[in-house]
Amino acid sequence: MNIILIGALELGLIYSIMALGLFVSYRMLDVADLTVDGSFTTGAAVCAVVSLTGHPLAGLMLSIPAGMAAGLVTSLLQTKMKVQPILAGILTQMALYSINLRIMGNKSNLSLLGKESVFTLTEGWLPQSMSRLAKLPVIVLMVAVICLLLAFFLKTKTGLSLRATGDNVEMVRSSSIDPHFTNALGLAIANGLVALSGAVLAQYQQYSDLNMGVGMVVIALASIIIGEVIVGRRNIPVHILAVVAGSILYRLFIALALRAASPSDLKAISAAIVALAISYPAIKEMIAVAKLKRKGRVTHE
Amino acid sequence: MNKMLELEGISKTFFPGTPNAHKALDQLSLTLEPGDFVTVIGSNGAGKSTLFNVISGMFLPDEGRIRLDGRDITFEKEHKRAAVIGRIFQDTTKGTAPGMTIEENLALAYLRSTGKRSLMGITAADRKLFREKLAQLDLGLEDRLTAKVGLLSGGQRQAVALLMSTLVTPKLLLLDEHTAALDPATAEKVLDITRRIVREQKITCMMITHNISSALTLGNKTIMMDSGRIVLDLQGKERQEMTVPRLLELFKEKVSKDFDNDRTLLGQD
Numbered sequence: 001m002n003i004i005l006i007g008a009l010e011l012g013l014i015y016s017i018m019a020l021g022l023f024v025s026y027r028m029l030d031v032a033d034l035t036v037d038g039s040f041t042t043g044a045a046v047c048a049v050v051s052l053t054g055h056p057l058a059g060l061m062l063s064i065p066a067g068m069a070a071g072l073v074t075s076l077l078q079t080k081m082k083v084q085p086i087l088a089g090i091l092t093q094m095a096l097y098s099i100n101l102r103i104m105g106n107k108s109n110l111s112l113l114g115k116e117s118v119f120t121l122t123e124g125w126l127p128q129s130m131s132r133l134a135k136l137p138v139i140v141l142m143v144a145v146i147c148l149l150l151a152f153f154l155k156t157k158t159g160l161s162l163r164a165t166g167d168n169v170e171m172v173r174s175s176s177i178d179p180h181f182t183n184a185l186g187l188a189i190a191n192g193l194v195a196l197s198g199a200v201l202a203q204y205q206q207y208s209d210l211n212m213g214v215g216m217v218v219i220a221l222a223s224i225i226i227g228e229v230i231v232g233r234r235n236i237p238v239h240i241l242a243v244v245a246g247s248i249l250y251r252l253f254i255a256l257a258l259r260a261a262s263p264s265d266l267k268a269i270s271a272a273i274v275a276l277a278i279s280y281p282a283i284k285e286m287i288a289v290a291k292l293k294r295k296g297r298v299t300h301e
Numbered sequence: 302m303n304k305m306l307e308l309e310g311i312s313k314t315f316f317p318g319t320p321n322a323h324k325a326l327d328q329l330s331l332t333l334e335p336g337d338f339v340t341v342i343g344s345n346g347a348g349k350s351t352l353f354n355v356i357s358g359m360f361l362p363d364e365g366r367i368r369l370d371g372r373d374i375t376f377e378k379e380h381k382r383a384a385v386i387g388r389i390f391q392d393t394t395k396g397t398a399p400g401m402t403i404e405e406n407l408a409l410a411y412l413r414s415t416g417k418r419s420l421m422g423i424t425a426a427d428r429k430l431f432r433e434k435l436a437q438l439d440l441g442l443e444d445r446l447t448a449k450v451g452l453l454s455g456g457q458r459q460a461v462a463l464l465m466s467t468l469v470t471p472k473l474l475l476l477d478e479h480t481a482a483l484d485p486a487t488a489e490k491v492l493d494i495t496r497r498i499v500r501e502q503k504i505t506c507m508m509i510t511h512n513i514s515s516a517l518t519l520g521n522k523t524i525m526m527d528s529g530r531i532v533l534d535l536q537g538k539e540r541q542e543m544t545v546p547r548l549l550e551l552f553k554e555k556v557s558k559d560f561d562n563d564r565t566l567l568g569q570d
Contacts, residue, residue, distance in 0.1 A: 167398035
């Protein structure tokens with residue numbers, strides 16, 4: 001298999017954990033949560049610091065509560081302090097910049113070269129001839145477990161309450177569900193996943209960087225929308241698979257685009273892909289209307 | 302025996318201390334016996350919906366106490382009260398989650414009684430119960446458990462909302478003109494379902510309506526509100542002998558404001 005494809009697949013799966021986090025906050029809870037750019041780095045920072053002491057698995061595990069705490073802060077600002085959702089996320093994200101710097105011991109990046117990681121621990125899983133594929137099974141396993149847990153959780157009664165909060169908050173207010181609780185739960189889960197994604201990425205690329213979270217919200221939204229356009233959102237399991245597929249496809253697009261363009265064009269290409277994915281339904285409608293017009297069914301608008 | 306609902310001297314003023322100050326509820330007191338079905342009439346702005354909002358905890362009264370089944374709930378949070386107070390709105394989109402399936406919506410309502418098993422999915426027993434209850438609505442919804450509620454008509458949605466509010470029998474059911482947005486035939490059907498459920502489960506119920514004749518035929522008491530007060534409390538023999546034209550007369554007498562504005566709101570049909 002082509003090395004570029006493998007790389008895109010690996011990265012796509014790692015970032016899909018983050019996209020699944022935003023799937024919970026943005027799609028299920030219907031909150032545009034901008035904490036993500038900060039909590040992604042928090043996850044990576046916590047993981048790097050703990051991994052450096054020689055506990056790579058503990059690094060991954062501890063990144064989750066760190067992200068959840070960030071999500072809880074945003075939720076408290078939103079629900080109890082009545083700060084507008086977007087502003088609440090921005091505030092937490094801003095504070096996290098300082099906190100992340102602290103976690104990394106006032107260094108803007110930490111190298112994990114030569115340190116144990118979840119990937120070195122599982123190196124022996126595949127024969128030497130397939131070493132290029134060695135990282136893939138670990139990532140696939142992680143993503144699969146997360147998808148299953150998430151699909152199960154969203155079908156439980158607590159999960160249903162969370163979804164109802166995003167679907168019809170009016171109804172939730174007049175039902176026996178506490179919307180503050182479901183908001184807190186949703187944002188905690190979302191940012192826990194985002195931080196885990198950052199943590200896995202840190203071990204994968206063997207460093208953590210203070211700015212690695214920049215633009216993550218946009219990438220995650222693009223992944224969700226690409227997935228929905230191509231796979232659909234018939235029910236929860238399909239929707240979850242769509243998010244993972246969307247994340248992989250996004251990485252593939254980027255990888256292919258980079259073969260034609262120079263790395264310095266990366267941000268522009270990313271933005272173009274995101275804009276295209278988000279405007280796809282509108283473009284589709286325009287084409288449909290144009291077709292109708294040609295047939296003469298629509299005489300005036 | 303406990304009174305089911307006791308309201309004592311409830312007042313609520315919006316925008317107090319400003320030129321827009323509006324006294325929505327004025328020293329209002331009301332007592333409901335268990336099983337009472339009270340219809341509430343009055344012109345727009347009389348305080349009917351404000352009364353419901355205060356009872357359900359959407360906002361706190363400025364003065365007064367609220368007791369439900371002997372328990373003081375004046376300061377209890379809205380979602381806590383919602384475990385024992387069901388409410389249906391005029392807007393058919395308010396009572397259900399459109400992006401979720403019928404069975405998921407019903408499961409949410411059922412949470413009240415199964416809250417302890419909150420990390421479980423919908424069980425086969427739940428489904429069986431939902432199907433039975435839906436079959437009683439006679440709208441063919443029992444075979445569409447996994448259809449999204451957003452695909453249903455307004456009447457069907459209102460029926461599902463009614464079922465959700467009464468799946469676990471509430472101590473009090475508040476119906477805020479819940480058939481006003483439906484066409485006459487559907488409204489009649491939803492009213493029939495309401496009547497049956499309230500009777501079978503012996504639910505204490507309050508219903509706001511602009512339809513004077515159903516205000517007199519449904520339930521066992523009728524109250525008329527104006528300017529945040531109860532201006533007429535009809536029950537027993539007096540209520541049985543009341544006619545629609547006579548009630549409209551009374552309405553004109555009792556209501557302080559210019560009646561012209563309200564005439565259209567009180568149809569006789």
